[in-house]
Amino acid sequence: MRPTVHDIAAAAGVSLATVDRVLNQRPGVRLVTREKVEAAIRQIGYIRDVAAANLAKGRVYPLVFIVPTGDNSFMHGLRLEVHHATLRASIERTDIRIVEVPAFDVPSLVAALDALQGQNIAGVALVATDAPEVRAAVDRLVSERIPVVTLVSDLTDSARHHYAGIDNIAAGRTAARLLGRFLGGREGDITVLAGSMLVRDHRERLQGFSAVMAEEFPKLRLLPVLEGRDDPERTKTLISKALSERKDIIGIYSLGAGNRGLIAALKAVRPERELTVVVHELTQHTRAALVEGTIDAVLNQDAGHEVRSAIRVMKATADGQAVIADQERIRLDIFLKDNLP
Amino acid sequence: MRPTVHDIAAAAGVSLATVDRVLNQRPGVRLVTREKVEAAIRQIGYIRDVAAANLAKGRVYPLVFIVPTGDNSFMHGLRLEVHHATLRASIERTDIRIVEVPAFDVPSLVAALDALQGQNIAGVALVATDAPEVRAAVDRLVSERIPVVTLVSDLTDSARHHYAGIDNIAAGRTAARLLGRFLGGREGDITVLAGSMLVRDHRERLQGFSAVMAEEFPKLRLLPVLEGRDDPERTKTLISKALSERKDIIGIYSLGAGNRGLIAALKAVRPERELTVVVHELTQHTRAALVEGTIDAVLNQDAGHEVRSAIRVMKATADGQAVIADQERIRLDIFLKDNLP
DNA sequence: CGATTTTTGATGTACGTAAATCAAAAATTT
DNA sequence: AAATTTTTGATTTACGTACATCAAAAATCG
Known part of the structure; x- marks a missing residue:
């Protein structure tokens, strides 16, 4: 039998x-x-029985998720997962509030963070835009002893307690090796399509990708990065233009969201041009394209896992409990057409 | 505020x-x-407060894990993970017993299962050997209303409540596509190395692998399957012999355990023969070989996840609660040298 | 030393549920 | 209608912890 407070009292003679x-x-x-x-x-x-303690305290965990607006599939899925978490709120003793801020808008994000100061909050999870002002705002919350978790994209040099997301450098490296190996020993150009170089996850993916390309696949030449701003229309135009101008493009790495436009552009040049394509984020569009063979591999982070992990970590941190690091590691999923869930 | 039993009583007028x-x-x-x-x-x-109910009941979940003996790294890791789970026993209200049975030994497994009948047990997890006798023994436990979960390898046509493991057909298909794509359009022979065709996971991996090879990579010829019985020595001999006899082997798929022998055999022919190799299970040996470049990809199932999932499912089943299917899906991990954890 | 402050103990209630007991009421049987 | 059985109500204790109150004891101060 597990020891209780009574046992401590007896043992200590108090x-x-x-x-x-x-x-x-x-x-x-x-x-x-x-x-x-x-x-x-x-x-x-002795280990405190957290369930009994929470029962006695009538504890609920007021949590805040700050997520960017925008209609790309990944962020939409993320918001959906947070919403799902609200449905489990009563049994998990959470009280989740979702705050939406415009994507890549530093002042709005800072304002949203600062608005939480002094409030009774058991934890904050945010998709970070990597700017010093954001770091400062996060550090203010941390100094108020509010648990802060970054989600999907991390915040450089901040005091946030935890990052619930994948290792984006490793993701970029993996993409490079997949693309390089899939292309056999061929020679040609590679186009990289990003959303914006203002977010850390995109920068890190590019960094990892470029490193492995340079080290291991010297026959593949990287073209300047195209920034699609995660916007399907813009992406489609950019890619179509690139493909028609450079006939020696044989591979594409899309490291951001907004792959609908990419897929449309690829289909337009389909049977003539043979391209090897690796993209990020499994959505209904990328899944369909993978099944058809328009793209070759999808790297994915499971938004549901990230949200659930963030919640577990915020609760544990609020209670001063240790987190099981291994269980909270968010893994990079690699999907080929054969192992789709 | 969440409704309680008192609210039901008032609402129902009882x-x-x-x-x-x-x-x-x-x-x-x-x-x-x-x-x-x-x-x-x-x-x-109304939703029952499981924490409060368990507190009132003083509930513990007596769980039994039946795992095969044998010194291959994967099963060793699995036993280790179960052991780790016993360390969390008190806070998770579990009481875990580990029963070891000789690998692939149907009568022993049946005996171990039958010994559990009539005992006060909240759940059984077993690495199944796929035989009708085992199925019958499992079904006897299920008919006694004991939750049963298969772990790593499933049991055909049984009434087990849940399978905590990967989709092995998908794993085999994925291995085939990786190998096929990594080999570019080359022509040659492929050797498949299995542990034993008596376990369902190995059979399924081969099935998936063969299917994709036949459909999509006609230039690659599959040689007859080698059975290494997950034994390093035997495996080394088999592979060395195969490599020296058939000079047109350009790829190897190892779908079982005991990769130590395979790696040794590969290193012996190293710089001369260029081979593309895909194996299962991330262990210290396969990890090192992946980093060195002796093998090209590792497909993995996370034993820790499987064990934790099995525990969650057994507890939920014992309480008559629904399981979150999405959360309990065990994923196939694909590791290249760039995304090792 | 007595007076004051600090520390400790004893006790009770609460959280939401489980489980038991005994009495009362209702339904069923004879 | 009485006797019996079944159903329902009222009440209590328990799980392990949190939290509050009040009294008693110990320590510290003047």
């Missing part, structure tokens, strides 16, 4: 009330007594 | 005791009253 004062850091305990109790806790290996 | 009788299926309630209470439960959307 009353239940004193144990309670020590456990919950209430005042009115002499240092010697406190140490005696803490020793007993360690010695008998 | 006493707390009657609500309790209905909720816990105790006798002594007229049909009409029962229906009245159930209507009230549905109407106000």
Whole structure:
């Protein structure tokens, strides 16, 4: 049987009330007594029953998710997953609020973060735009002892407690190797399509991609990065133009969202041009394109996992509990047409 | 505020005791009253507070894991993960027993399963050997209302409640496409190395692999399957022999365990022979070989996830609760040297 | 030393559910 | 209608923790 507060009291030779004062850091305990109790806790290996404690406290975790607006499929899916989490709110004792801010808009994000100061909040999760102002706002919340988790895209040098997202450098490297190997020893040009170089995840993917390309596939030449701003129309125009101008493009890496436009452009040149294509984010569009053979591989991060992980981490951090690092690692999924879920 | 049993009682116009009788299926309630209470439960959307219920019941979940002996790295890792789970036992209210049985030994497995009959057990997880006798033994436990989960390898046509493992046909197909694409349009022989065709996961991987090879890579010829019985020594001999006899082998798919022998054989022919190799299970050996470039891709199932998922499913099933299918899907991990965890 | 402050103990209530007991009411049988 | 059985209600205790209150004991101060 697992030890309880009564066992600590008996072991330390003090009353239940004193144990309670020590456990919950209430005042009115002499240092010697406190140490005696803490020793007993360690010695008998007491672990607080969080379920019982939460029951007694009637605890709920007010959580805030700050997510960008915009109609690309990935962010839409992310918002949907947060919404799903709200449906489990009562059984998970969470109270989730979703705050939407314009994508890549630093002042709005900072304002949204600052609005949370002083509020009774058990945790904040945000898709970070990587700017010093955002870092400062996050650090203000952290200094108020509010757990902060970055989601999908991380924040450089900030004091955020946790990052719930994939390793984007590794993702870029993986994309490069897949593309390079799939192209056999062929020689030609590679086009990289990004959303915006203002977000850290896109920059890191490019960094990893470029590194492996340079190291291992010298016959493949990287063309200047196209920025599609995650917008299907713009992306389609950019890609169509690139494909018609440069006949030696044999591979494409799309590291952002807005792949609808890319797929449309590819279909327009379909049987004549043979292209090897690796993209990010599994959506209904990329899935269909993968099945048809328009694209060759999809790298994906599971938004549902990220949201659930962020919630677990915020709750644990709010309770001062350790997180199981291994369980919270967000993995890079690689989908070929054969292992689609 | 979330509704409680008191709210049901008030809504249904009955006493707390009657609500309790209905909720816990105790006798002594007229049909009409029962229906009245159930209507009230549905109407106000009552959800039992599992934490409070478990606290009141002092519930623990006695779980049994039946895993094969044998010293291959994967099963060793699996046993380790179960062991880790026992360390979390007190906070998860589980009481986990590990039963080891000789690998591929049907009578032993059946005996281990039958020994559980009539015992107070909240769930059984087993690595199934796919035989009718095992199926029958599992079905006996299921008919005793004991939750049963297959782990890693599934059991054909059985009544097990859940399978905690990857889709092995998809894994085989994925391996084929990776190998085929990595080989560009080259022509040559492919060797498949299995542990044993007696386990369903190996059979399914081969099935998926063969299908994609036949459909999509006609220039690659499959040689007869080698059975290494997951034994490093035997595997090394088999592979070395095959490589020296057939000079046109250009690719290897190892779908079982015991890759130590394979890696040794590959290193022996290293710089001269250029081989593209895809294997299963990430272990210290396969990881090192991947980093060095001796092998090209590792397909993996995360044993830790499988064990944790199995536990969640057994607990939920024991409580008659629904499982979140999406969360319990075990994914196929694809590792290149760039995205190792 | 007595007076004052600080520390500790004893006790009770609460959280939401489970489970038991006993009495009362209702339904069923004779 | 009485006797019997079944159903329902009322009440209590328990799970492990949190939190509040009040009294008692110990420590510190003047």
